[in-house]
Amino acid sequence: MENRPHFKTLWLGVLLVLPQLLLVLTFFYWPTGAALFWAFTLEQPWGGGSQFVGLDNFSNIFTDRFYWESVLRSLVFGVGASALAMGIALVLALFCDRQLRGYAYYRTALVWPFAVAAPAAAVAFRYIFAPEAGVFAALNQLYPNLWNPATNGDHAMIMIIIAYSWKYVAYNFIFFLAGLQAIPRSLVEAGAMDGAGVLRRMRDIQLPLLTPTFFFLLVINLTDSFVDSFGIVDITTEGGPSKATTLMVYKIYFDGFKGLDYSGAAAQSIVLMVLVMTLTVVQFRYIERRIHYK
Amino acid sequence: MAEIAIRQVRKSYGRTEVVHGVDLDIGNGEFVVILGPSGCGKSTLLRMIAGLEDITAGEIAIDGARVNEREPRERGCAMVFQNYALYPHMNVADNIGYALKVAGVAKAERARRVAVVAATVGLDGFLDRRPGQLSGGQRQRVAMARAMIREPKVFLFDEPLSNLDAKLRVQMRIEIRRLHRRLATTSVFVTHDQVEAMTLADRMVVMNAGHIEQIGAPAEIYHRPATRFVASFIGMPPMNLLPARATAPGVVALASGARLMLPPGWVMTGGDVEVGIRPEDVLVDAESGDGNRLPFTVEFIEELGAGRLAHGTLEGIDFIVQLPAGASMTAGETHVLTLGSNALHLFDAGTSRRCRFDAASPMAGVMQVPVVGLEHSVQASSA
Numbered sequence: 001m002e003n004r005p006h007f008k009t010l011w012l013g014v015l016l017v018l019p020q021l022l023l024v025l026t027f028f029y030w031p032t033g034a035a036l037f038w039a040f041t042l043e044q045p046w047g048g049g050s051q052f053v054g055l056d057n058f059s060n061i062f063t064d065r066f067y068w069e070s071v072l073r074s075l076v077f078g079v080g081a082s083a084l085a086m087g088i089a090l091v092l093a094l095f096c097d098r099q100l101r102g103y104a105y106y107r108t109a110l111v112w113p114f115a116v117a118a119p120a121a122a123v124a125f126r127y128i129f130a131p132e133a134g135v136f137a138a139l140n141q142l143y144p145n146l147w148n149p150a151t152n153g154d155h156a157m158i159m160i161i162i163a164y165s166w167k168y169v170a171y172n173f174i175f176f177l178a179g180l181q182a183i184p185r186s187l188v189e190a191g192a193m194d195g196a197g198v199l200r201r202m203r204d205i206q207l208p209l210l211t212p213t214f215f216f217l218l219v220i221n222l223t224d225s226f227v228d229s230f231g232i233v234d235i236t237t238e239g240g241p242s243k244a245t246t247l248m249v250y251k252i253y254f255d256g257f258k259g260l261d262y263s264g265a266a267a268q269s270i271v272l273m274v275l276v277m278t279l280t281v282v283q284f285r286y287i288e289r290r291i292h293y294k
Numbered sequence: 295m296a297e298i299a300i301r302q303v304r305k306s307y308g309r310t311e312v313v314h315g316v317d318l319d320i321g322n323g324e325f326v327v328i329l330g331p332s333g334c335g336k337s338t339l340l341r342m343i344a345g346l347e348d349i350t351a352g353e354i355a356i357d358g359a360r361v362n363e364r365e366p367r368e369r370g371c372a373m374v375f376q377n378y379a380l381y382p383h384m385n386v387a388d389n390i391g392y393a394l395k396v397a398g399v400a401k402a403e404r405a406r407r408v409a410v411v412a413a414t415v416g417l418d419g420f421l422d423r424r425p426g427q428l429s430g431g432q433r434q435r436v437a438m439a440r441a442m443i444r445e446p447k448v449f450l451f452d453e454p455l456s457n458l459d460a461k462l463r464v465q466m467r468i469e470i471r472r473l474h475r476r477l478a479t480t481s482v483f484v485t486h487d488q489v490e491a492m493t494l495a496d497r498m499v500v501m502n503a504g505h506i507e508q509i510g511a512p513a514e515i516y517h518r519p520a521t522r523f524v525a526s527f528i529g530m531p532p533m534n535l536l537p538a539r540a541t542a543p544g545v546v547a548l549a550s551g552a553r554l555m556l557p558p559g560w561v562m563t564g565g566d567v568e569v570g571i572r573p574e575d576v577l578v579d580a581e582s583g584d585g586n587r588l589p590f591t592v593e594f595i596e597e598l599g600a601g602r603l604a605h606g607t608l609e610g611i612d613f614i615v616q617l618p619a620g621a622s623m624t625a626g627e628t629h630v631l632t633l634g635s636n637a638l639h640l641f642d643a644g645t646s647r648r649c650r651f652d653a654a655s656p657m658a659g660v661m662q663v664p665v666v667g668l669e670h671s672v673q674a675s676s677a
Contacts, residue, residue: 186379189346194393194440195367204392208383 032273038266045260057267066243067268070251074226077161077247081229082221085165086214089172094202096173097180107177114170118231125163126236149237153244156237160245164225164232172217179213180206219283223276248272296357296370296447296480297322298343303352305338313338314504315352323478325471329491330501331527336484337452339501343482344450345369356448372441373450377457378433380425380440386412387421390439397444411443415469431462438473449474451483455490467493488528492516500524518639522646525570525639531603531614533570537643540565546640550609554586557635561650566643573603573616575637578629585634590615592627 039057041050061067092110096103113121127133131140131148139146149155183206191201230249233239239246239254246254249272256265298320305313313335320326328336341347343354345366354361361369372393380389388395391408399407412418415435425433434454441449451470455463471494474481485491491498492512500507500515500523508520519525525533536554538546544556546567554569577585588608595617596603602617608631615631617623640649 184377184379186375186377187381189366190373190375190379190381190440191392192346192366193344193371193373195396195444196392197365197367200396204396205381211383
C-alpha cells in the first residue's frame with residue numbers, strides 16, 4: 001500500500017486529475033444535483049422560478065397508479081431480460097468451455113453484440129419483429145393476430161425483452177466463460193474420475209463454483225435493465241402500445257420531456273437512483289463478501 | 295486389482311509428439327513409479343491411463359481389455375492429483391463420498407463407507423470441514439480417501455506429494471507405502487523426486503524426453519543404470535561422468551592422457567566412452583588397494599551434516615566426492631582418489647547406453663574396435 005507513487009508537488013496531481021474530475025462533475029454531479037433540487041421543488045415548464053414543495057413530488061408519484069404500473073413493468077422486464085440473457089449466455093459459455101468444435105469462432109462472434117449501440121440493435125429488431133413483413137407476416141397470414149407488438153402489449157414486452165437480452169448475452173457470456181475458465185481444470189477431471197458425466201459435472205461442480213459470477217451478473221443485469229433499457233424501448237415501441245412497455249426509465253423521459261413535468265420526472269429519477277444504489281450496495285456489501293470459495 | 299498393459303503408446307499435440315511409443319507392463323498389485331524430469335511425458339502417460347488424455351496411437355489395456363475408447367469412469371481407476379483437486383464447495387465427507395453419490399449409493403450406506411475410509415486415513419474429526427479449512431497434509435489425506443472409497447482396480451498418483459513440505463512429504467510417503475501393503479491395489483505413481491521413487495517403488499520406470507530409459511527395481515537402477523541419462527539422473531549428488539577413449543583391452547584414456555584400468559568383462563562397441571563413478575564409491579587417500587589412483591584438486595566443500603561433498607577437478611574434469619565423516623579436506627588441497635575398478639560404470643558415448651559387462655564372454659576385455667595405441671603394460675597414472 002505504501003509504495004504507491006507520489007507526486008512531489010500537489011498541483012501536478014490536481015492537474016492530471018482535473019479532466020476526469022470535470023467530466024464527472026459536469027455529466028454526473030451537476031445533473032444529479034439539479035434533479036435533487038427539482039425533486040423537492042415545483043419547476044415551471046418554460047423555466048423561470050421554482051417553488052419549494054418538500055416531499056409533495058414524491059407523494060404524488062407514489063400515489064400515482066401509472067407510476068406503480070411502470071415499476072411492475074420494469075420488474076417484469078428486468079427479471080425476464082436477466083433470466084433470458086443469463087440463461088442463454090450460461091449455456092453458450094458451458095459449450096465454449098468444453099471446447100466443442102468451432103468454439104474459437106463463436107467465442108469471438110459472441111462478444112460483438114455488446115459493442116452494438118442499443119438503438120442500432122433496436123432498429124434491427126424492429127424490422128425482425130415487424131408484424132407486416134418477413135417471417136411474422138407469413139405466420140400472421142396463417143394465424144391472424146399471432147404476433148402484433150404494435151397492438152398487443154404482451155407481444156411488445158416480449159419484443160423488448162428479446163431485443164435487450166440479445167445485447168446482454170454477449171456481456172454475460174464473457175463473464176461466465178471467464179468464471180468457468182477460472183475453475184481449475186483438475187476439479188472437472190476429478191469429477192470425471194469420480195464417475196460423473198458431463199452434465200453431472202456441470203451441475204455438481206461447475207455451476208456451484210460459478211455462484212459468485214452468477215450473483216454478480218444478476219445484480220448487474222437487473223441494475224442495467226432499469227437504466228439501460230431506454231434506447232431499446234424508445235426505438236422499438238416508444239413505450240406503447242397503451243403504455244404496455246413504459247418502463248420506469250422511459251416514464252421519466254416521457255413525463256419530463258414530453259409531459260414537461262420536470263419535478264415529477266426528477267422525483268422519479270431520484271427513486272430510480274436510490275434503487276440502483278441499493279442494488280450496488282447489496283452487490284458490494286453482501287454478495288462479494290459472502291459467496292466465494294477458496 | 296488389475297494388470298495394465300501399455301503397448302507402443304504415443305501422444306501428439308498437433309505435430310509435436312511428446313510420448314514416443316512406450317511399452318510397459320504393470321503386474322497385478324504392483325507399485326510402479328514413473329520417474330523423470332519435468333516435461334518427459336510421465337504425467338501425460340498417467341493421464342492417458344486415466345482417460346483424461348486421448349491416446350494418439352498404440353493401446354492401453356486394463357485387465358486385458360482395451361480401454362482407449364472408454365470414458366475415465368469406465369476404466370476403474372482412481373486418481374490423486376498434484377493439487378489435490380478437492381471440491382472447494384463440499385465438505386470433507388461430501389468430497390470423499392462424491393463418487394458414491396454419483397454411483398447412486400444410498401445416503402446411509404454412503405455415510406458408513408465415508409466414515410470407514412476417513413478413519414483409515416485419520417480424518418475422523420474433520421468430516422464437516424471445507425477443504426479451505428484444512429492443512430496441506432489433511433487435504434492430501436482427503437484426496438487419498440476420495441480415491442480409496444471407490445475400491446478402484448488401479449490407483450494413479452500424479453505427483454501427489456510435491457506440494458507438501460519436506461517433513462510431511464516423508465510422512466505421507468510412508469503412509470502411502472503402508473496403505474499399498476494393506477490394500478495391494480495396482481498403483482502407478484508419477485514423480486520427479488528420485489527419493490520418493492526409490493522408496494515407494496516395487497519397480498521404477500525412468501523416463502526422459504518421451505522415452506523409457508530403464509525399467510527395473512530401484513536397487514538395480516541405482517547399481518546398474520542402463521543409460522547415461524539414468525546414471526546422471528539417479529543419485530544425490532549425480533554420478534561423475536568422465537569422457538574417455540578406449541586405447542587397449544581393458545584400458546581407457548581420459549582427455550588429459552591419464553589412463554583408467556577396467557576390470558575384464560566390459561564389451562565396448564565404440565572407441566569413445568564415458569566412465570562413470572558415484573561420488574560415494576570413491577576412496578580418498580586410500581593407503582593401498584586395487585584401482586585407479588588419480589589426483590583431485592578441491593575447489594570447495596559442501597556440508598550436508600551426515601557427510602560432506604567435495605567439489606573439484608580430476609584431470610581437468612569437474613568431479614564430486616562424498617567424504618565420510620571425519621575425513622579432512624579443505625579447499626585448495628590436492629588429494630589422491632582411488633576409483634575402484636569394480637565401482638566403474640561404462641557408457642558408449644555414441645548411443646549413451648551402458649556397455650555390456652560379460653565376464654564369461656570369450657571377448658571379455660577385448661574391444662571390438664580398432665585399438666588406438668596398443669599398450670600392454672598398463673598402469674593407472676599415479677598421484
